[in-house]
Amino acid sequence: MPQSQLDKVKVNEVEVDFIALKLCINHQWHDVEARQLKLLKLLIENYGQAVSRNQIMDALWNDTIVSDNSVSQAITQLRKSLHDDKETPRFIKTVPRVGYQLIAELVFPEPPSEQAEQFKKNKFNLTLVAAASTLVGIGITMGIVELAKPSLQVPEYTYESRLTSTPGPENFLRYSPKGRYLAFSQSSNNRDQMDMAVFDAQTQAVHVIKSTGYSEEAPEWSPDGKWLIYYRHDPISCEIRVMSVVNPVETWRLSPDFHLSDCQVGFSRQKMHWLTDNSLYIQRWKNNSPILSKLTLATEGYPSLLKQDDLENIHPILMDIDKATNQLLFVEQSSQGYVLQHMDLVSTKRNVIESREQEYWGLKWHESGQSFWLGNESLRLMSVDGSSEVMHLPIGFIPDIDLNPLTKQLAHAEGLVNVNLYNLQLKSLNNHQQVIAKQLSSSARTDILPTLSKNGRQTAFISYQRRSTDGLKHIEIWLKNKDKKAANLLANLPENIHPKYLLWSPNGENLLLGDSRQNIHLINIYSKHLVAIIFDYKNIDEVNWSSDGKFIVFSATNGDSKQLWQYDLQLASTKLLEEDKLVVNQITEQESNVQALQTSEVLSVEQMKKLNPSYHHYISHVESFLSAHAPEQLPVDNLSPSLLLYRPHIFDLGIYYVVKQGHQLALYLYKFAEQDHVHIANIGRHEQDINLMLNISASNDGKQLVFSKVEAFETDILLQRKSPE
Incomplete structure (x- = not known):
């Protein structure tokens, strides 16, 4: 049969x-x-x-x-x-x-009689007619709904000119209220800080107005155009400052500036929004999370801060506010990715426009409450009901956008970026070494998540062939053997798999890949088969290989309780450990460690050694542990921004972590035995955060390392002119 x-x-x-x-x-x-x-x-x-x-x-x-x-x-x-x-x-x-x-x-069952078959056929026909009628009704209803939606009015734009051509990134584009000036930040001559510049459309000249040795970023104009505020920061301080711009633009670099407010050191910046003379909205960081904050300003004399109110129910990682209507566009991060939303600041009513796993770059209102511009892999015009139209395809990506309030001229940054992998071989685990980082992967791709095997001989990594920083297409897993020059392709990933971590088996023959949907995939480096093995569980966490590599132990939630599960590679089956007393007895240490992770804020050394990137609170556990051990030796007061930028690595002897000090990246090691923090080496510069997961990985002895690094970040400002209607 x-x-x-x-x-x-x-x-x-x-x-x-x-x-x-x-x-x-x-x-x-x-x-x-x-x-x-x-x-x-x-x-x-x-x-x-x-x-x-x-x-x-x-x-x-x-x-x-x-x-x-x-x-x-x-x-x-x-x-x-x-x-x-x-x-x-x-x-x-x-x-x-x-x-x-x-x-x-x-x-086998007897074949159905002719009478029964005719009954089934008649029933099917009736069902088909009913279904067709229902579909027609739904279609008419949807048609009425679609007609009632605001249509996307697509303007015609044509390329006008390129505004800048300087090394490094240009970002934080911001037009003045009358549209004559475009303020932005750009790399300094030696690329160790960001300077503030202004383009004068009347004279077609660019003026550098702030170059002080600090980084000056995210300029914003007062509603009357008489003041300019910006972030000024260095590795140990951050503040919002304000300067007068009432004199000719050629003299602005001599204008005195004043302290307005303090800000958090090391975290990424977003544009500020000066809505009225006395109200300024900013993104600030609280408990390592972004929140929307409203600053109330005094308007007599130069602007000064009266009070600050946090809107703690809004966590924008990207936002834009229409100054005339108080309409807020913002993106928040969720467990499944990112959510683009629209909100009226007066009524506080919010609407979800769309959700997706890729991050957003470049956000600017076009017609308030109706349509807006989105950057990244393309320049798109999008309506608040979710429909969109591609207006321009860049060579690389578009990280920032602004719109001239009078002429509707569109300015956007456009450029390219490389994310490469590097290998380090250390002679010892001591201070201040002279190291030479060797490039491990091709600059023609975006390569992330390098993960070393225990013996340091094999590096697995994720490679994207992409037009932008998050156009996640042609995702692949590659394997680089220490003794071979060329890397080998292990597997092509479906587009719905967005990798979050890789875990080597103890024998180095298998890899676990955890994705953004908390599914676990297995790949054998010899067969090169990728198979989803653990899925349809809620809140998969604490994934670990058994010491012999035959089992995978993980936790998942069932209601309010957490359960411990085991996947058997030989049987390709999963069982609940509590139902097998023999296995429970063998995993007692694992269970006690899981319980400790739930109750302890600062873990012991042995508990720390159990951690890997599959643990939901991996970063926070590392931060708590490092901050509690020899805090006087820490290279910065706040580790959070650096640990959010570079995921640390735990191995038997200690914890490797990267600290961003200004634009400089420094590699540190906390040694468990000696209980001290050791500066190993400087590993390069980091000019711009591109919201990709960067990490470092090491062998068991700590002498073989591999890390990802953003480099060759280059953007220029392009102008698009709106065609007459």
Whole structure:
């Protein structure tokens, strides 16, 4: 009987329902695993002949590498479910040196009568007519709804000119209220800070107005255009300052500036929004999370701060506010990615426009409450109902946008960026070494998440072929062997898999890939097969290999409780550990560690060694531990910005972490035994945060390291002119 028609069958006295995954024995129905019924169906389809062990392996584990013992286990489980005896079989016979044969009597359901078939046909026709009527009604309703939606009025824009051509990034574009000036930040001559510049559309000249040795970023104009505020920061301080711009632009660099407010050191910056003379909205960081904050200003004399109110229910990582209507566009991060929303600041009513796993770059209102501009992999005009139109495809990506309030001229930054991998080999784990970082991957791709095997001989990493910083297309896993010049492709990933971490097995033969949806995938470096093995669980956390590499232990939530699970690589099956006392006894140390992670703010050294990037609170645990141990030796007062930029690495001897000091990246090691922080080496510069996961990984002895680094970040400012209507 064809497999597609095999829904029910009687095997000897046992009734089998392949659809419901049940067996009926002695008038009692029992649930049975899908793999057992798949094996039974294979034996039925080959009734009268023996099925080889290889046939069973191909049918049951076609994408997974398992041992020959897995077939024996599967046959044993099926015999147990059928109440069959291996010594005196009535269902499944072992054929020596060949395989297994089904010897039971099979009884298939009688074919339905013509009357029953006609009844089914009539019922189907009635159902089809009803469904068609329903669809027509739905279609009419949807058509009415679509007609009622605000249509996307797409203006015509044409390329006008390129405004800048200087090394490094240009960002934080901001037009003055009357549209004559465009303020922005750009790299200094030696690329160790950001200077503030202004383009004068009347004279077609660019003026550098702030170059002080600090980084000056995110300029914003007062509503009357007489003041300019900006962030000024260095590795140890950050403040918002204000300067007068009432004199000719050529003299602005000489204008005195004044302190307005303090800001958090080290965190990424977002544009400020000066809505009225006395109200300024900014993004600030609180408890390592962004929140929207309203500053109330005094308007007599130069602007000064009166009070600050935090809107703690809004966590924008990107935002724009229309100054005339108080309409807020903002992006928040969620467990599944990013949520683009629209909110009225007066009524506080918010609407979700769309959600996606990729991050957003460049956000600017076009018509308040109706449409806005989005950057990144393309320049798009989008309506608040979610419809969009691509207006321009850049060579690389678009990180920032602004719109001239009078002429509607569009300015946007556009450029390219490389993210490469580098290898470090240390002679010792001591202070201030002279190291030479060797490039590990090609600059033609964006390569992230490098992960070293325990012995340091193999590096697995994720490679994106992409037009922008988050156009996640052509995602691949690559493997670089220390003794070979070229890396090898392990697997191509489907576009719905967005990797978050890689974990090597103890023997270096398998990799676990955790994705943004908290699914776990297994890849064998020899077969190069990628298989989803752990999925459809809630809040998968605390993923660990067993010491022999045969099992994967993880936790997941069921309601309000957390459960510990084990995946068996040989059986390709998952079981709840609490149901197997033998396994529970073997995993006692694991369980106690999980409980400690739930209750302890600062973990012990042994608990820290258990952590890996699959743990939900990995970064916060590392930060708490480092801050509590030899805090006087820490290179910065606040580790959070650096740990959010570079994911640290824990190994047997300590914790490697990267600290961003200004634009300089410094590699540090906390040694468990000595209980001190050691500066290993400087590993380069970081000019611009591109919201990609950067990390460092090391071998077990700590002397082999690999890390990802953003470099060759280059953007220019381009102008698009709106065509006359």
